[in-house]
Amino acid sequence: MSDQTKDERAPEDIETAEAERTQGGIDSDYEALVRLLKENEELKDRALRVAAEMENLRRRTARDAHDARAYAVANFARDMLSVSDNLRRALDAIPAEAKAAGDAGFKALIDGVEITERAMLSTLERHGVKKLEPEGEKFDPNFHQAMFEVPNPDVPANTVVQVVQPGYSIGERVLRPAMVGVAKGGPKIAATEAPVEPGPVNEQAEKDA
Template sequence: MTTEHQTDPNQGETVEGATGAEPIDSFETQIDALKAELAKVAEDALRERAELDNQRKRLTRDVDMARKFANERLLSELLPVIDSLEAGLAAAGTDANALRDGMELTLRQLLKVVSDNGLVAVDPTGQPFNPEHHQAMSMVDSADHAPGHVVQVYQKGWLLNERLLRPALVVVAKDA
């Protein structure tokens, strides 16, 4: 084997190296190893991308199912109220008191269900007017109420877990 002096173009130094097929075989082996490693990395990246895509699809499906059945518990609790209304209508005869008693019982049942689910009625009669929770429908003179206080409630307001769902429709006492 003969050696010759070569100048490395990157460093301008003289290096000694073997001539012949040995360095080429070594480079080809390194190139083949790098190609194999690149193919493995590309395959791993493709597999990870597919796994990420599948996970994204699963999450989308889970969110859709959660939205679709979010009210399941509430609606299942309302079924007895519907049953009570249907039974009351079926049994309703000429006795108005029995019908009224049945309606009151059904209303209490319904109010319990909504209360258990975080819905609270707002009845601001006699309280100071609060524009964040009340909607003034009119103003009247009132000797019995202080100015700016709610005189009458046309429609109750409702809070869902302490957040306003519907403002109360109210009549407010005028300033004197």
């Protein structure tokens, strides 16, 4: 029986063999289709990841370029702050009597220093540098540095009541925090508002209280 040729086999055997071959071909085609679909999904997923990476790279590059333009003068501006401070110190050091004396030459000198200070601050402002003078504002540890606390029940606690040295910011960054004194003993601030950052001065004030 095993030596039968195809023509010698019974018709039902031939049909069975043909069906098996057909089924085998279908199974093989189905497996190939499944494999192609899987490969297509993998390629699609890989293409989406590459597109996402390229978009992230584009955004990062644009952000870096924006930051480079916005903060290019940050180091220079920071160095110029000491010049502005010295101009203000020079003006503050002039005795009131000398100002009231009315000497034309001395007054011209004072006016010149004031004009220079204003021009410098105006130039820095055109490049995105902003002066921080937060007196009367709530203390913000991101922009202010608390130097001491002032007992004052008439204003909310952690309100800036004195600016020892103005601060400066550029864009969203701080070039120099404003050095301030904050109120202590008034009504408590809301929980959503920033508390005073602890520092050596503040810790000592708490021990003395």
